[in-house]
Amino acid sequence: MNAVVETHVRAPVAAPHPTHKLKLLLKREFWEHKGGFLWAPLVAGGIFLLLSMMGAGVGEAFLRKAPDHATVNVEGSSFRINGLDLSQLTEKLGPEELREFGGVIDASLYMAASWPLIVLTFVVFFYCLSCLYDDRKDRSVLFWKSLPVSDRDTVLSKVASAVVVAPALAIAAGIATMFGSLVLYSGLVLLHGGNPLTLLWGPASPLTVAGNMIASLPVYALWAMPTVGWLMLCSAWARSKAFLWAVMIPVFAGIFVTWFDMMQLFNLEATWFWKNVVARVLFSVAPGTWFDAARIGHVDAEGPQAVHALVNLQTTYSTLASPSLWIGVVAGAAMILGAIRLRRWRDEG
Numbered sequence: 001m002n003a004v005v006e007t008h009v010r011a012p013v014a015a016p017h018p019t020h021k022l023k024l025l026l027k028r029e030f031w032e033h034k035g036g037f038l039w040a041p042l043v044a045g046g047i048f049l050l051l052s053m054m055g056a057g058v059g060e061a062f063l064r065k066a067p068d069h070a071t072v073n074v075e076g077s078s079f080r081i082n083g084l085d086l087s088q089l090t091e092k093l094g095p096e097e098l099r100e101f102g103g104v105i106d107a108s109l110y111m112a113a114s115w116p117l118i119v120l121t122f123v124v125f126f127y128c129l130s131c132l133y134d135d136r137k138d139r140s141v142l143f144w145k146s147l148p149v150s151d152r153d154t155v156l157s158k159v160a161s162a163v164v165v166a167p168a169l170a171i172a173a174g175i176a177t178m179f180g181s182l183v184l185y186s187g188l189v190l191l192h193g194g195n196p197l198t199l200l201w202g203p204a205s206p207l208t209v210a211g212n213m214i215a216s217l218p219v220y221a222l223w224a225m226p227t228v229g230w231l232m233l234c235s236a237w238a239r240s241k242a243f244l245w246a247v248m249i250p251v252f253a254g255i256f257v258t259w260f261d262m263m264q265l266f267n268l269e270a271t272w273f274w275k276n277v278v279a280r281v282l283f284s285v286a287p288g289t290w291f292d293a294a295r296i297g298h299v300d301a302e303g304p305q306a307v308h309a310l311v312n313l314q315t316t317y318s319t320l321a322s323p324s325l326w327i328g329v330v331a332g333a334a335m336i337l338g339a340i341r342l343r344r345w346r347d348e349g
Helices: 018-032 034-065 086-091 095-130 133-137 141-146 151-191 196-201 206-215 217-223 225-237 242-263 270-283 293-297 303-310 313-321 323-343
Strands: 071-074 077-080
Touching: 018 034, 018 151, 034 095, 034 151, 095 133, 095 151, 095 206, 095 225, 095 242, 095 303, 133 225, 151 196, 151 206, 151 217, 151 225, 151 323, 206 217, 206 313, 217 225, 217 313, 217 323, 225 242, 225 270, 225 323, 242 270, 270 323
Parallel strands: none
Antiparallel strands: 071 077
């Protein structure tokens, strides 16, 4: 009796698409650094709201303890501080006063949203500084190199995490903090008989503030490239004490240039070097550092409305016309390329 042997030929497995591979690498970076990318900005925003609530409680206690004869004068009318009725105060405010008050509210919204963004500066700085160094220090780089993932894809996923994922999550946390503070202010207005729609939400521009923050993400990604590239280069190169190497090299370079400038040995301007080299290499991951001091000094608006004259789509995207930004992008890309090359052969800490 003849036996029939059936053979099954396994179909070849298609190589994963590059975008799918990048998506998996980004997920890996997020889950490994979820505390810094997600929770740190949220905690910073929560701390701001908690401090605001505590400050509001102190203010309420102060108002209730104020003597009955204590008054505040607005537009020729006086109102008692103890038992302040904001509905009467709103009736005395004209359109111009409400517009100015809206600028004050918007400035406070930017301040509330800045807390997660300040945390973002430290998160991105230390993430870039450690992302390649720690892999070599604990020798987990040997495991990751055993996977079908190139050094280029690995480093670029870390760059994308630093300049896109982390700031996007921080901006979302900042917007949540901003609206949380606005809700808190609305509760205080209701407590004193005012209408939040008339006194807060109407004069303020929370959607404009949120839109400006979201629109700044591409500018941030480009502006942060010199610092991201430099820190990753040091992370891939340093065998120990990566932080000292990353900070001391540009700082000592600035000190030497300052000394040369004072001794008039070379035609080097120390102030320019500190601003355009040292500061760009170390502090470009701080949001808002692309606003030039000269432009800030020439803002036409005065008072609370100056915040809108400074922070808007025109001033933010005018940075794209700055040679400093694109020189930084090229320098950052060159240093990222150097980090990719170093990762191919430097396996140990």
